[in-house]
């Protein structure tokens with residue numbers, strides 16, 4: 001009986017939601033090129049944010065400490081076990097999440113977009 005009115009209401013809601021979804025990507029554009037590094041597995045412990053700059057030598061607290069990581073959509077980062085982007089590495093094309101870096105645990109020393 002009231003089904004037609006309800007359907008019109010749902011259609012209107014759908015239009016509103018679609019508009020929100022279209023707007024979302026541009027709003028999050030500022031987060032591209034970003035990598036998040038965590039001292040503990042499962043994205044726990046101290047967090048380091050790498051944004052729009054490569055780091056040839058991690059500093060104290062970050063160096064040889066990372067256990068999990070995330071890379072935002074729209075960028076790819078490589079994480080190296082030695083300084084100056086050398087040695088074994090993990091390539092992480094965003095969106096990328098790694099709750100535990102396994103054999104690379106507590107070993108990363110440099111990172112760059114790749």
Ligand SMILES: [Ca+2]
Nearest residue numbers: 039065066067
């Ligand atoms: Ca660690």
